[in-house]
Amino acid sequence: MGSTQLPPGTEETLAATTAAAAAPGEPVEMVQLLGPDGKLGSDPIFSDYAKRIDPEKLRVFYTDMARIRRFDQEATALQRQGELALWVPLTGQEAAQIGSGHASQPQDYIFPTYREHGVALVRNVDLAELLKQFRGVSNGGWDPRENNFHLYTLVLAAQTLHAVGYAMGIQRDQKLAAAEDSTDSKAAVIAYFGDGASSEGDVHESMVFAASYNAPVVFFCQNNHWAISVPTEVQTKVPLANRAKGYGFPGIRVDGNDVIAVHAVTEWALEHAREGRGPVLIEAYTYRVGAHTTADDPTKYRESAEEAAWREKDPLDRLEKYLRAEGLADEAFFDQVDADGDELAKYVRSTTHGLEVPDIREAFANVYAEQHPLIAEELAWFEEYSAGFESDEETAN
Amino acid sequence: MATMTIAKAINEGLRASLTKNPKSLLMGEDIGHLGGVYRVTDGLIKEFGDERVLDTPLAESGIVGTAIGLALRGYSPVCEIQFDGFVYPAFNQITTQLAKIHARSLGKLTVPVVIRIPYGGGIGSIEHHSESPEALFAHTAGLRIISPSNAHDAYWMIQKAIECQDPVIFFEPKRRYWLKGEVDVENAGLSADPFKAHVVREGTDATIVAYGPLVPVALAAANAASEDGRSVEVIDLRSISPLDFDTVEASVKKTGRLIVAHEAPTFGGIGGEIAARIGERAFLHLEAPVIRVGGFHMPYPVAKVEEDYLPDIDKILEALDRSLAY
Numbered sequence: 215m216g217s218t219q220l221p222p223g224t225e226e227t228l229a230a231t232t233a234a235a236a237a238p239g240e241p242v243e244m245v246q247l248l249g250p251d252g253k254l255g256s257d258p259i260f261s262d263y264a265k266r267i268d269p270e271k272l273r274v275f276y277t278d279m280a281r282i283r284r285f286d287q288e289a290t291a292l293q294r295q296g297e298l299a300l301w302v303p304l305t306g307q308e309a310a311q312i313g314s315g316h317a318s319q320p321q322d323y324i325f326p327t328y329r330e331h332g333v334a335l336v337r338n339v340d341l342a343e344l345l346k347q348f349r350g351v352s353n354g355g356w357d358p359r360e361n362n363f364h365l366y367t368l369v370l371a372a373q374t375l376h377a378v379g380y381a382m383g384i385q386r387d388q389k390l391a392a393a394e395d396s397t398d399s400k401a402a403v404i405a406y407f408g409d410g411a412s413s414e415g416d417v418h419e420s421m422v423f424a425a426s427y428n429a430p431v432v433f434f435c436q437n438n439h440w441a442i443s444v445p446t447e448v449q450t451k452v453p454l455a456n457r458a459k460g461y462g463f464p465g466i467r468v469d470g471n472d473v474i475a476v477h478a479v480t481e482w483a484l485e486h487a488r489e490g491r492g493p494v495l496i497e498a499y500t501y502r503v504g505a506h507t508t509a510d511d512p513t514k515y516r517e518s519a520e521e522a523a524w525r526e527k528d529p530l531d532r533l534e535k536y537l538r539a540e541g542l543a544d545e546a547f548f549d550q551v552d553a554d555g556d557e558l559a560k561y562v563r564s565t566t567h568g569l570e571v572p573d574i575r576e577a578f579a580n581v582y583a584e585q586h587p588l589i590a591e592e593l594a595w596f597e598e599y600s601a602g603f604e605s606d607e608e609t610a611n
Numbered sequence: 612m613a614t615m616t617i618a619k620a621i622n623e624g625l626r627a628s629l630t631k632n633p634k635s636l637l638m639g640e641d642i643g644h645l646g647g648v649y650r651v652t653d654g655l656i657k658e659f660g661d662e663r664v665l666d667t668p669l670a671e672s673g674i675v676g677t678a679i680g681l682a683l684r685g686y687s688p689v690c691e692i693q694f695d696g697f698v699y700p701a702f703n704q705i706t707t708q709l710a711k712i713h714a715r716s717l718g719k720l721t722v723p724v725v726i727r728i729p730y731g732g733g734i735g736s737i738e739h740h741s742e743s744p745e746a747l748f749a750h751t752a753g754l755r756i757i758s759p760s761n762a763h764d765a766y767w768m769i770q771k772a773i774e775c776q777d778p779v780i781f782f783e784p785k786r787r788y789w790l791k792g793e794v795d796v797e798n799a800g801l802s803a804d805p806f807k808a809h810v811v812r813e814g815t816d817a818t819i820v821a822y823g824p825l826v827p828v829a830l831a832a833a834n835a836a837s838e839d840g841r842s843v844e845v846i847d848l849r850s851i852s853p854l855d856f857d858t859v860e861a862s863v864k865k866t867g868r869l870i871v872a873h874e875a876p877t878f879g880g881i882g883g884e885i886a887a888r889i890g891e892r893a894f895l896h897l898e899a900p901v902i903r904v905g906g907f908h909m910p911y912p913v914a915k916v917e918e919d920y921l922p923d924i925d926k927i928l929e930a931l932d933r934s935l936a937y
């Protein structure tokens with residue numbers, strides 16, 4: 215039995231402790247390993263997964279969470295200074311993103327929404343590239359195939375279906391590979407979406423398709439409690455993780471501010487999917503500490519006490535407490551993390567200023583993959599029109 | 612040469628593509644064991660199995676959305692939407708995602724998805740089974756939209772659509788599914804380029820442009836007009852986006868008169884686009900304003916009155932008379 219298989223009986227336990235046990239409306243149990251006090255607890259299933267995380271990996275988790283928080287602050291500042299059209303902050307959701315991102319393997323493909331900057335970091339997307347969209351110089355910015363990290367999608371939930379289709383493609387590839395006796399490693403897909411997006415029909419349809427075809431996909435819902443100004447209670451009457459039961463696959467609620475539990479649960483889910491046992495829904499129970507975007511004003515719709523209560527559960531603080539208490543990181547480590555953060559901020563600031571504004575001809579070039587007469591005609595008109603200005607300038611000079 | 616119906620020609624075209632390209636696959640509601648409500652996919656599941664011919668859950672956004680994911684993974688999915696009026700739940704996936712992914716990724720990603728939609732009226736059906744929504748899609752950059760009018764085109768155009776690296780919406784003229792015609796399965800001929808219009812009847816006095824289900828109507832009108840000594844040219848547009856204005860323009864420069872006929876409502880339709888373009892390109896060659904013959908600005912009417920709604924020979928001849936009266 216490999217590490218990818220659960221011990222006998224645990225699947226049943228899992229089903230019982232997660233989705234299956236809770237009737238609609240009843241609170242679902244939440245997997246938590248590292249509490250807000252920084253103490254490590256245990257879980258009958260997921261502690262085994264947590265044990266795979268060595269101290270070095272824990273330090274990487276901390277470093278990445280700190281880096282992405284620092285990046286977030288820098289991007290928010292850039293927006294305030296008019297350098298970005300909009301920014302979508304992630305502060306509060308670092309553990310959900312860094313933990314799940316690190317659970318993925320390079321061959322897994324990731325479909326984010328628009329707030330998954332932490333996952334992007336883990337997948338080695340250049341953070342300056344990530345800002346292109348928010349600076350208005352690109353509708354994407356990076357090559358999704360380089361790191362198997364898809365472009366952001368602004369139409370909520372649309373990508374959840376793409377994720378399932380992609381997973382169906384992986385299934386077919388595996389059959390073809392098996393026929394060719396290839397040693398390609400098995401892959402899975404993660405689809406990220408929010409608690410608000412969970413109300414969209416596409417999420418529902420994606421889960422129906424995923425279940426029907428037993429697709430290797432992990433649905434990762436970051437329940438950050440707010441869809442702009444609307445609380446989760448308006449989106450759902452049952453804990454979101456419970457919904458999975460209705461589709462016929464496991465649903466797990468995990469403490470989204472506990473990077474160890476998120477990693478453990480996601481690793482389990484990805485293995486489950488890669489091994490051909492079908493989809494999993496993970497609900498990472500977390501909180502959007504700041505505004506929805508830089509255009510938002512949370513004071514209009516929520517109490518500051520709520521925000522303060524969640525700050526007490528801060529994902530970085532609790533891992534820092536643990537690392538210090540266990541003697542896994544010293545002052546020098548934390549100083550280094552701070553210094554790295556400063557470096558990153560400097561890099562992001564300077565590269566943002568330098569992001570090139572594209573020529574609209576690039577847009578003409580990419581509407582279609584194949585030659586298209588209307589594009590050719592409109593481009594020719596544009597060239598002639600532009601040339602008119604150039605010759606005007608020449609005459610003026 | 613073989614003689615077959617349009618439905619059979621599409622079936623054979625799909626079969627040829629599935630055979631040629633191991634990464635092509637079909638997906639849709641009831642397309643497997645039933646062979647589709649129009650039997651266009653008849654027998655294909657037996658031949659290619661349910662991994663290549665998928666009876667999907669009943670969810671149009673799901674069909675197109677997962678097809679996009681499959682295409683991103685290197686597959687060439689062909690989706691069937693059961694009826695024209697049921698494409699709207701997938702409208703979001705088609706217009707905000709499918710059409711834009713190539714552009715959004717600066718050309719790094721391609722999504723060669725084909726969406727087959729049986730469309731148009733004239734079959735006496737009930738609500739939502741007779742619509743012509745092509746203009747809604749034609750307005751969206753990034754999509755290609757074609758519609759065959761005969762069996763040979765149907766056989767080749769579906770294969771070319773599947774080969775095309777851009778998303779293609781393939782509108783099938785459902786009331787012509789049983790129209791028989793010669794198909795040269797060896798030689799695509801003019802059908803090798805599905806995005807070009809064909810002059811299907813030569814003439815000198817006026818031009819009628821039509822596509823899909825109205826091509827036979829336009830030809831019948833031209834034949835009727837010839838009995839009155841009028842020589843009418845008929846163009847089968849075949850491709851709605853891109854639209855082959857060059858062929859239309861060349862014809863208008865010869866005849867001086869243009870009538871555009873389609874089943875979709877006239878207002879905001881493809882006919883208006885053709886009229887405007889030809890006005891810009893061939894104004895001095897026009898002897899009369901471009902006249903549109905199309906549906907009224909109303910939901911597709913109940914079957915018992917659809918004859919009053921649909922462009923027919925008489926409506927086209929009336930337009931021809933008006934044009935010739937200038």
Ligand SMILES: Cc1ncc(C[n+]2csc(CCOP(=O)(O)OP(=O)(O)O)c2C)c(N)n1
Nearest residue numbers: 329368369370408409410411438440441442
């Ligand atoms: C289809 C669609 N409808 C509306 C919006 C506008 N909108 C952007 S974000 C948002 C709230 C999303 O909330 P949630 O899914 O919980 O994700 P979060 O932003 O909290 O991460 C809304 C309504 C959108 N982007 N897409």
